[in-house]
Amino acid sequence: MTKQQRILDAAIDIFTTRGFADTRIDEVAERAGVAKGTVYLHFDSKEALFQAVVDNALAPIRTALELMDGVGHGDPVNAESLHRFYQSISGFIETGVPGAIMRLVIAESGRFPAIAETYYKTIIEPGLGHLTDILDKGSKDGTFNGALIRDHPMALIAPVLLAVLWREMFQEIRPLDTQKFLQVFADMASQGLNPQGSRP
Amino acid sequence: MTKQQRILDAAIDIFTTRGFADTRIDEVAERAGVAKGTVYLHFDSKEALFQAVVDNALAPIRTALELMDGVGHGDPVNAESLHRFYQSISGFIETGVPGAIMRLVIAESGRFPAIAETYYKTIIEPGLGHLTDILDKGSKDGTFNGALIRDHPMALIAPVLLAVLWREMFQEIRPLDTQKFLQVFADMASQGLNPQGSRP
DNA sequence: TGAAAATGACTGACCAGTCAGTCACAATAC
DNA sequence: GTATTGTGACTGACTGGTCAGTCATTTTCA
Numbered sequence: 001m002t003k004q005q006r007i008l009d010a011a012i013d014i015f016t017t018r019g020f021a022d023t024r025i026d027e028v029a030e031r032a033g034v035a036k037g038t039v040y041l042h043f044d045s046k047e048a049l050f051q052a053v054v055d056n057a058l059a060p061i062r063t064a065l066e067l068m069d070g071v072g073h074g075d076p077v078n079a080e081s082l083h084r085f086y087q088s089i090s091g092f093i094e095t096g097v098p099g100a101i102m103r104l105v106i107a108e109s110g111r112f113p114a115i116a117e118t119y120y121k122t123i124i125e126p127g128l129g130h131l132t133d134i135l136d137k138g139s140k141d142g143t144f145n146g147a148l149i150r151d152h153p154m155a156l157i158a159p160v161l162l163a164v165l166w167r168e169m170f171q172e173i174r175p176l177d178t179q180k181f182l183q184v185f186a187d188m189a190s191q192g193l194n195p196q197g198s199r200p
Numbered sequence: 201m202t203k204q205q206r207i208l209d210a211a212i213d214i215f216t217t218r219g220f221a222d223t224r225i226d227e228v229a230e231r232a233g234v235a236k237g238t239v240y241l242h243f244d245s246k247e248a249l250f251q252a253v254v255d256n257a258l259a260p261i262r263t264a265l266e267l268m269d270g271v272g273h274g275d276p277v278n279a280e281s282l283h284r285f286y287q288s289i290s291g292f293i294e295t296g297v298p299g300a301i302m303r304l305v306i307a308e309s310g311r312f313p314a315i316a317e318t319y320y321k322t323i324i325e326p327g328l329g330h331l332t333d334i335l336d337k338g339s340k341d342g343t344f345n346g347a348l349i350r351d352h353p354m355a356l357i358a359p360v361l362l363a364v365l366w367r368e369m370f371q372e373i374r375p376l377d378t379q380k381f382l383q384v385f386a387d388m389a390s391q392g393l394n395p396q397g398s399r400p
Numbered sequence: 401t402g403a404a405a406a407t408g409a410c411t412g413a414c415c416a417g418t419c420a421g422t423c424a425c426a427a428t429a430c
Numbered sequence: 431g432t433a434t435t436g437t438g439a440c441t442g443a444c445t446g447g448t449c450a451g452t453c454a455t456t457t458t459c460a
Contacts, residue, residue, distance in 0.1 A: 003406095017310060021221030025450065035407040037452080046450065107307030109369050110217060116369045124370070148387055154366065154376070155385045158358035165361065166354065169309050169316045170324070176354070185355045187348055192392025203439095225416065235441040237418080246416065 004042045006032040011053045016100040020050055020108050050108075054115050057101045058122045064092050065126045079143065079190035081134045082156070086182035089160055093178050099168040127160075128153045144190075159185040204242045206232040211253045216300040220250055220308050250308075254315050257301045258322045264292050265326045279343065279390035281334045282356070286382035289360055293378050299368040327360075328353045344390070359385040 001009075010031035014023045025046060029036040043049040068088055092098060109116035131153040138144035149155055163178045170176070201209075210231035214223045225246060229236040243249040268288055292298060309316035331353040338344035349355055363378045370376070 019219065019221060019307065019311070021219060022311075024448085037407055038405080040451070041405075103306055103310070106303055106365065106369065107219065110303070111219070111222075117373060120370050120373050148384055152381050152384045154362060155359060155381065155388060158362035158385070159355060161362050161365065162354060162358035165306065169306065170320050173317060173320050181352050181355065184348055184352045185358070188355060188389060188392035190392075192388035192390075224414090237441055238439080240417070241439070
């Protein structure tokens with residue numbers, strides 16, 4: 001593993017637990033097993049390191065999303081797709097990986113507007129695209145009543161956001177079974193979007 | 201207005217924009233129009249000031265929730281209640297008040313676990329209670345198929361969380377009409393919970 | 401041997417928290 | 431009514447410690 005990667009790995013841990021302002025470059029260097037000066041050979045400044053850390057941390061999430069594009073490719077798209085979407089996400093949430101980085105992005109998005117944008121383009125937009133696909137294809141074969149929600153696919157991302165942040169903040173106070181929660185939500189949503197159930 | 205309140209008002213602005221670590225007591229004092237030493241006459245430390253600021257900032261949100269308890273009291277509880285719940289929340293979200301404090305709480309909940317707990321007890325728990333009421337009463341008169349979601353009322357909080365954070369982070373990148381979004385969600389949810397629409 | 405990489409002591413800016421001193425006003429004395 | 435004394439809220443210069451970023455020196459390696 002390159003020194004640069006070791007520095008990034010050390011930095012993500014400390015940035016996510018302490019936040020930007022409270023992270024000391026000395027500590028990053030120590031954890032990475034290099035001297036402080038070495039950090040500055042690879043990154044121009046603390047801010048540059050932070051940007052690199054966020055970009056680096058978003059990579060596995062992007063990969064996970066890309067893999068999901070493959071899931072059910074060519075299969076019929078319907079309520080089952082929605083269930084599968086949440087299913088594959090819930091395992092990932094439980095690793096804790098997306099929670100830490102999401103909290104960091106939320107925390108620092110005021111100081112670094114650029115990372116909010118990166119996060120949107122990397123995670124939110126592809127996620128919305130995936131959901132819109134499910135909704136559109138589901139609508140075509142009459143499974144979904146997509147019109148209601150066509151312009152608000154983020155309604156289906158909302159429970160993911162909640163599950164991630166709940167785990168991060170309230171898990172000790174009131175535990176939430178991520179997988180069960182998302183499945184209950186998927187039930188509610190797919191039934192709510194089902195034209196069978198529409199009212200006058 | 202007392203000096204203590206002036207200090208709190210100054211501090212909430214600066215804490216929410218800069219976060220805990222980057223907030224300087226000098227700046228809080230200057231904005232409050234007092235000397236730095238005066239801040240320490242009213243608060244033992246920067247941390248104590250921060251705790252007080254969060255408690256103080258949660259007050260109007262708690263008030264808004266308590267007012268909502270009145271809304272529809274005695275009325276039939278059903279899909280309309282859900283719509284009214286989101287309706288009264290969306291106006292509040294658009295003030296920007298809950299967004300700033302929510303971001304601060306998320307950002308600092310790692311360093312100050314106590315504020316995550318305060319937030320849960322003050323905002324989340326009452327909100328869940330309100331929703332559980334709506335669901336329970338709605339179930340009794342057969343309006344809702346509450347069984348599915350009875351143990352996961354946070355499914356109905358999820359869109360609120362998303363709307364608040366979206367406004368805080370992505371409003372410039374992709375605007376979201378909070379009220380419309382919540383109404384669409386309410387449609388989906390109430391229909392999804394309606395026994396009329398249940399499938400085999 | 402010489403260039404590139406790595407080091408860590410050092411510097412200067414920054415800031416939480418302190419505390420000796422001020423002063424507007426209240427209480428008391430005459 | 432006026433002078434004297436007392437009070438404590440308020441001030442802001444100061445201290446001690448911290449930390450991002452630098453750079454002269456050392457180490458590595460081809």
